[in-house]
Amino acid sequence: EVEAEPGFFECDTVAHCGPTTRGEYARTLNLTCVHTGWVFTTTVRNNAHIHILAGLQSAVEHIPFKVAGLDFDNGSEFLNHAVINWAADLDVYFTRGRPYKKNDQATIESKNNHLVRRYAFYYRYDTAEERAVLARLWPLVNDRMNYLTPTKKPAGYGTDRHGRRTRLYDQPRTPLQRLLAAGVLSTTQQSELTDYRDSLNPAEIGRRIADLQTRLIVLAKAKTEQLYIASIPSALPDVRKGVRVQATTDTPLVSRAVPS
Template sequence: IELLAETDNLHERMSGPATKVILKRQHERFKDPRFELLKDISPAHIYNLRESPAYRAKSVTVGKTKSVQIPIEVRGKPNPDGKPGHLRVDTVHQGDSEKAKGIYSLNLVDEVTQWEVVACVEGINEAWMDEVLSAAMTLFPFRIRGFHSDNGSEFINRQVSKMLGDQFIRQSKPRSGRTNDNALVEGKNGSIIRKHMGHWHIARNYAPEVNRFYMGKFNIYLNYHRPCGFATVTVDGKGKRHRKYEVYQTPYEALKKLPGAAQYLKDGVTFEQLDKIAMAESDNECAKQMQKEKQELFRKVQPAGLNLFQKGGPATNSRRNHDE
């Protein structure tokens, strides 16, 4: 129970199926003998153990405190056809305080592999967005083919359109009245950014520090050491679509399993290079270092000293977060 609680604390208590994958990887891939008894545990038993007093005594959680029109040719939901490189993009605002704006997290998620890159900007005007967005896109190991965002002016502007056009990247925005066109990245906003960064205000002058945290250990953790749920979609006789989550794997594993995966990599990038990153440390080792860096960051951005971690279990319902 103590080892399960330790793992949950490091990974912000993911869903049962995702946690099961972490426990198995710790034993089989990273050869940690402590996970011998946990490697075959069922998701149902994980949920049961999380309700026990012994588990709750060891678990912790994050506590929360309370335009120019640019024509875009394509309005519609992208169809990646099983190929990586079609990004879903959104921003998350880190709250206001006495009319002072907080930072914005920039979230880019590949639709096929769920490869995710998070960055931070001081504001969402063109001057701040262009440089950070360009840097974030370089962190994807595969070529970018599509860029799908909402209708916000931070993305629908001349600078972003020119940057994407120069790289022959197809830009699109949601269909009118179709609120689920960008559901993937919106789900990640909650299960990744809000779960790790909370809802409290972070002042704009801390954007560089937050961005360094995101662009370093945090993005490595998300893509090489954090399993995500991949849905199998079936259609019944009435035409209703049903999503079932049976496959849990990291975005890097999802990328490697694509047919002819090497053809999608950027020039100069090889799986041999990426494997070295993936195997440099175990899932829990990476998560532990990420958590350490995050707590150091929080001590800077919250000088008054919020009580960020408290005993008593998670603030979110991990059973429902299938994108984990």
């Protein structure tokens, strides 16, 4: 199967809309290689096909091995003539999941949460300045995930000592280690990637990520909280309409106006 070697990616977008989908807001395009776990993340202005195409083209150019296949959900940002023709021109295998079957894209759905939401939060991003901060954030996050973060992959099923069925995982390895073990890179490519990994400073990457996250909070937190408050209907009575008083046996039901 295509998943048995590097190059088959699951793809999805994450909406940075906050509590409302009204208006224009940024989307983060997220790609994950099923075999190696290699990730590529970039933020685009919205989900118009011209921006999605630009993000996909950037992914193909920056991922250090051939993108052989792309698997999408059924969103119209992916299932359109422009994206399908682009994939055909590059000879990229194009598939889609079944409607309403999120398990068809379990790999990317998990990345949407612990990659995009973990690092970019749930705030609303709808300005050029916020997108610029995200554009600086994702290369750092991708380097941390691809070169420095070991992950486990499901390897099958087994049984525990009580006879219960359990999930089995392989030994934790970074996406780079899985890519090198796959044997699809030339000696020069392997050397370039390992040299780049050795040049990375995990502490410095962490500090820069934290600084950019702080900037995102400054730009978007208050705005998003105000949108949340505006979206919640007030539970207090409207004093301008008066307050109803329960009638007693001898008193008819009246509406008592609240003094101004």
